[in-house]
Amino acid sequence: MTAGFRYEISTPRDEPIRFNRARQKIYAYNFTYCWWNPFKRWPIEVVSYDWAQVRAERWRKRARTPQGITIDKQGVMLSIIQPDTTNEVVDRFQLSTPNVDDLVWKYICLYMQRGPSALPPPPPPKNHDDIPWYNISKNLAPKVQWQKDIDIESRTAP
Template identity: 60%
Template sequence: MFDLRDLSVIFTAGIISTLVFLWGAAFLIKVDISPPRDLPLRFNRARQRMYAYNFNYRLWNPFESWTVATVAYDWSQVRAERWSKRGVLPNGGIIFKWGVVLSIVEPGTNKVIDRFPLSTMDADEFAWAYICTYMQNGPKALPPPGIPRNHNDVPWYNVALRLAPKVQWPADMDRESRTAP
């Protein structure tokens, strides 16, 4: 025989489980479709500026509005940091991951105020060397670039990226990042 207290405990546990499930589902959906399709960086040699498409989020609160902030920094504030991480899998295997982030420092100091991913397990320091050569010597010092890529083109089979917001620079920053002073 069931007692009413037993039913209330089961009912309460069911409600808590449902709420946790709904929160988890909302979180996973938001993590998939909220970030923009890409986080491009632009470098303007004539202005000596870097422009970034910066996505701001807090993972612990899926109900908060996650936003994109476009920012611009002077080239003299940009530094590159190489990072690596090692992880151990439950089966004993080891995973190595590495990359390069661009760090923005306060003028005259080494205090980091912002960071942007440049590459992960890809070109690493070669991408940084390419950017530095471009900013210091111009495009004539570089090999010809490949075909430009549209940051909004995504594969047909990637449903999450198709639902994600498109990359759209503010008109004034788009014009400034593409032109000379």
């Protein structure tokens, strides 16, 4: 089994992040893989952090192909800082797919500060387990399964 194929069928279908305004926490479905060791078990860990620990980092990557085409990618990472230190990062999450702009971060901040009434209506929720039939590797990948206690905590008020 090649490492690339294993990556495709071992990674979860999605790595969602939940924002709980009532608890002022975020919950992340964290997946860590080791590209150089195909025999190591790739763990999934659900973590939660206080909203006060969250910072956004905008990133940009520019690459040039051998054909001379410039590819420009950008996105927003959520960085979790140590609560008792100055900006020491303890964890990072990709907020969304590459090329997302900072409007997503502003939307989340507005939700966490003022609530859903301050926001325009969101689009209908996407079921991340709806994978097209022809994407065989993602159909073989494990579905996102939150631990029962974390699932309840991340969706309810204290």
